[in-house]
Amino acid sequence: MNLGVAFEPLISLPLLAGAAILAALVAALLLFSRSRGALTRAIALALALIALANPSLTREDRDPLTSVVAVVLDRSASQRFGDRAEATNKAAETLKERLSAIRNLEVRIVEGGTDSEGDGTKLFSALSATLADVPPERVAGVIMITDGRVHDVPLPQHLGFDAPVHALITGRDNERDRRVALTSTPRFGIVGQRQTIGFRVLDEGIPNGARVNVTVRRDGTVVANTVVTAGREERVQVEIAHAGANIVEIEASPLDGELTLLNNRAALTIDGVREKLRVLLVSGEPHSGERTWRNLLKSDANVDLVHFTILRPPEKQDGTPIHELSLIAFPTRELFQQKIREFHLIIFDRYAQQGVLPLIYFDNIVEYVRSGGAMLIAAGPDYAGRNSVWRTPLEAILPATPTGNITETAYRPGLTDEGKRHPVTRALPGSETTPPQWSRFFRLIDAQTSNGTALMNGPGNQPLLVLSRHGDGRVALLLSDHIWLWARGYEGGGPHLDLLRRLSHWLMKEPELEEERLVMTARGSEIVVERRTMNETAEPVTVTRPSGGTQTLNLTRAEPGIFHASIKAEELGLWRATDGKLTALINLGPLNPREFLEVTSTRDVMLPLATGTGGGVLRLADLSGGAPRIAQIRSAERYAGPDWLGIKMRDASVVRGLGLFPLFAGLSGLLILMAGIAAAWTREGR
């Protein structure tokens, strides 16, 4: 409770001043002339003046407010190394005890750095959240218990309150850690070419210059091993193996006694981009399906098409002068001898051995396929005939033997059991229903599968589409030339675009279309592990978390050829899955989280702010008892010492009530005035 006196003059201030001067003059005159009762008369005048000034007694009821101190605990991932977490908990316990003992002090404990975005430790956002309802003049101070790696330290003038910010640093002075920092990270690379990645191995806590073994992995398989010097910029070349995401990891060998192995590994994703695919299309004769092939291949901006049609085979020379013909020579030697390896795919469309290609070139094609090329035969009646390409050295790699018959009835192509599982034909649009929703074909070249897998079949379970592998290469055989009916919308058409696109991509080894595949995808808060296989069952998959723990998942069948399992994705970083043969990688969040870039504990990050606010930065390890003493300070320049931290106690209070008692009002004022005048009069009259 506060008492006071307040004046509220009854007349305006200049008038009151004038009256006071007049009264003072009169009093001075009276005193000077030594007239009788001068003193009492002056007193009476003064009382009259005071009455005019209308004094009143005031009374304030005030409640003091508590000061607030915030204790922020760093719970980020880097605080889990060594005994940091333990030291943090112990210090927090002791601090809580010591602070609670102080009267008029409210202690707020908050955990920070727990957000899952992985963009570093953000203790100050946690702090402003917890102090959001506290006016700045009640903040008594902030104590942060952290490893010092805080990524959102503001300037002192942007803090928003005037109180000391202290930091208690976990960990030790002489910590050491090794990490890999990426200096040049290409984002794209052309498939089949090499990309250069720049990196640096950084040792903290020991001098640079150590020799470090570095392992480079692409999609989980080791592609390079080198020895580099710590601290020096190094480069490594990695081949971009396939289109889509190539995840490259660079891992440095561990340092003795280092804090964590997590940052010895840096990862980056390089998007593989295919250069233009070069396709050689050889049409044996003009026919309706030829335009379908052309349109399909030409509509793909990624394809450079080299197309030759045998418009006039050699045996049809009729003596027409050459200048009246618009014919172009078929550069067989150039195509099949000199430049055959430049093609990604060779398509023979209704091609028969017409004396155009010498047999030696077929040997070249077989060699080309075995060493990694791709060939597609779109067979027509020619395949069953005397001049069939099957009767050339190509026979060695053709997956089906023609019987010599041709079935010419209307039939609806169907998927075989393998076809329902194979990525080329799985879930082909229209195949959901029985019979499938696509138009009929009217011709099938009868053949027997010799060493391939039939994905589609025709009447009597005869193969229609057969795939096979030879060495590193692939061969596909389509045993009907009627797919153009699908393209022309006959009976509603069919999924020719999908089928032929997938087929050509499978032939060119697009990873998307591999039969045996392990894939991880992030779906909401889960990671879905998907195994695509041609088998009836799928092996269990071992999943390795970013932090190193493993877990085995059993996969359940979702649809033909696809098995699923999912796992909660509660950690950010690089997840891997393997079933022993196949591996899959997925990265959640940023590839190289800030949190793990620098992990050695430090005082330096917090020091400027602490000094700017008068606070201190102390190492927990230097303090006896694992926590500092707490001092209550009203006002000072420095709020910290070698083993103590100061709390700025605030005098904030809130007014609850206000009382007012006028002194010269009413009867009491009249009585006092009357008494004064009466006394003066009595004195004068004596």
Place this chain on the structure above:
Amino acid sequence: MPGTPRPPREVLARIDAYMKQGGTILFDTRDALAITNPRSGEVSPATATLRDILSSLDLPELETVPRDHVLTKSFYILREFPGRFTSGTLWVETLPANDEEQADRPARAGDGVTPILITSNDLAGAWAISSDGQPMLPLTPGEPRQREFAFRVGVNIVMYVLTGNYKADQVHVPALLERLGQ
């Protein structure tokens, strides 16, 4: 033929669908002689009938075969498209104008194949032979090799509808092959 009744609506719808899905129809009014002065804008009765039939179809803009059209080189090199007559012209879908990039291309490649061909030279009349291999109809004016060229026109049209713009692309092949292996 003049006075041929217009086909019923469903037939026209089917013709339309056929042309939209890549089919090509050759119309031959066989009346090139009926117009004495082709530049007069005069319309023969058969042409008028054809116009009437086609008026209900959604047809592209037509032009006479340009000199660099694929039809002129899909198998034989042709400058004219004679049949039993030679004075008629062959109309095809207008191809987009050459832009500068393609200016050096000897043959123009539209996106697709023209869905409609119109002539008045009576091609089939020139092709017709009796069972003993003799031509059935006389030619007008009867230039040397006119019948041979009429057959060549037929071959080129068939090659054109089967191979599309194949011939137009062939001019790029040497350059494409040159680039390979570099």
